[in-house]
Amino acid sequence: MTIYAGIDIGSCTTKAVVIDQEDNIVGSHVRRSGVDYQSVAREVLDTALEGRAWDNIPIVATGYGRHTIDFAQEVKTEIACHAKGGYHHVSRALTLVDIGGQDNKVIKIDDNGHRLDFKMNRKCAAGTGTFIEEIAARMDIPLERLDDMARKAEKRVKIGSYCTVFASTEILSHIRAGVASEDLVRGVFESVVDRVMEMIPLADPLLLCGGVVQYFPIVADIFRERIKGEIIVPPLPQLTGAYGAALFARQSAG
Amino acid sequence: MAESRRVEIKASAQVRAVMEQHFRELDEAAKTGNRKIAWCSSVGPAELAISMGFLVYFYENHGAMLGSTRTATDYIPVTNAVGYSPDICSYLTSDIGAYLRGETPLMRAYGIERVPKPDVLLYNTNQCREVYDWMSWYSRELKVPLYGVNTPRTQRQSREDVVESVAAQIEEMVPGLEEVAGRRFDIDEFREVVATSRECSQLWEECLDTAEAMPSPMTFFDDCIHMGPAVVMRGRKEANDYYKILLAELKERVEQGVAAVEGERHRLYWEGMPIWGKLRMMSELFARLNSCILVSTYCNSWVFSALDPKDPFKSMARAYSSIFIGQDDNWKEDYIAEKVERFNVDGILYHDSKTCPNNTNSRYGMPDRLSERLGVPYLIIYGDLNDLRCFSEEQTITNVEAFIEQLEE
16 A cells, blocks of 8 residues: 655644545554654654555655654645645635644635635734643643533633733633633633634634644634634544645655 | 855945945044044934034944844843833844943944944934934933934825925034034035935945846845945945945846846745844745845835935935835835836735834735735734844744745645
8 A cells, every 4th residue: 555644743742644545544643742853753653654664655744843854755834734634624715723732823725725825823822722731730720621611611701811921810810809710711712712813804614623623622612603604623633734744745746 | 954045246245345444434433533423313314414524323223233143132131121111122222232231243343342422313203203212312321412303204205394394304403413513514515415325325226126137136135235335324425336336246147147046936025124133044044945035115215216416405305204114004005016016026025023113014904905906925924123032933934934835836
């Protein structure tokens, strides 16, 4: 079987996807990026290969660490790879929203899969995965409990700060005022959606991807409440960029 | 990553010599007192001061040196600590901080220990109010007189009432300058300096216009270096002599098809301030992507076509009041549109400079309006002229690479 690999070395996690000639995912793996991108990327791809040989596999690298590994034949930005991976699921014009560990991306794609425009969040991490991790740590709540807690919220709490540190202090003032933790957690997810909606006007169909969407499905539900129209969450949304990279690898291999 | 593909411009050695001569003269004057020194904002009344015998030192140029030597972030906190916010002009904060620390990049560049002390401080608010705030600080610190022109901003070009007012303000400076200079103002000398300045402006514009050629012989990053004499020595023959040399070389490059960026595939416009501490990094990034930034608002800002020796006060007022930065968005958009079309530009880069709102044009919807009007895509780069803490290299590289990928699709 001929296979192709995409590897997305993100600021928080490294993702690898292996596909066959029909674009089916035949292996994948995710782990924290750490500090040694090269060896982590090798390890992640090795696991995704599930015992298959490395020899002559077309590989495309993407993500923040894309220029740091030496075993990919080609490098593409995460904008290009998310657009490619996301478009593959719908094959028509769409707006893609990726909520990653360190940044958010909004990409407008036309009917033919060409990018029309893209926006990334500015330097601040508010509204990204790192923001959610920071707030969870501050509130001493395990990440895996956040989604359930947010669904039990009874009131809406507005968290408006652009800055993660200021958002933390904003939350502390809510805690002092006796606001329920569930309401606060819901407010955190609402603020993630707010930060994305401030970037560019969003129109359906909207495809949501990234680790935040994968681990916290409530984020997609909040988008559904906010945006009238079609909201699509692909299978394994965190792998969208790596999948797009693998599609590029297959395309380049001819 | 691939090596830089920039083809160097031979006149670069001469521009360094011209700039060095400028600073050596100032240093000698400061040490010996043989000439009076005026500090002047970059689009300020320099011609008037030159005509009255002053050597002119441009403090924004010093700000840019602090940026390009990447020392600005050592000094900005020093100024923050004396009550000047990190959100205001980082030329101002880095320059005052360097003064407070008793340091200057002139030392490393030319062995000059300190910035030449002024006899008088001049400014023009045609670009921003910060030049006034900046020089007010020095006026208090050094007990030196401060004279300025207060030009209204966000206007339509060439409003006659503005021109009249600015011309009157420039003229009102004369008695004060005569007192500091210890000599009388002479209208003929003034006319001569204005004529020389006009010629400099014309030569510099011709140099910039050679970038219409495909491929372009010069990049924005080259322009940022070669504009030095047009900023600090306009009104003096040496600047004009230099631009004649540069222009001849650029014409030769065009004739021979020498590309500033080898394999030029994309032609880009730069709107906003340079990111001084990242010129090389950005230059190499765009060269690697076969993309040439070949026209900019910034480097065209030292083209003063209205200067006319027949009517020196009024024409100077008109020239300095009609600069891009002082106009409304409709005027600015027409200006950029003309250049995008004439230079065959296929993408516009806007630098959102954190501490320079006046020289940032991406905050009031202009990129979307112009993109729709011209059918040319844009990218906003978030950074700062001097404060590199406001710039993320990784995010910028990703954004630029993604933008070029988009142009290739």
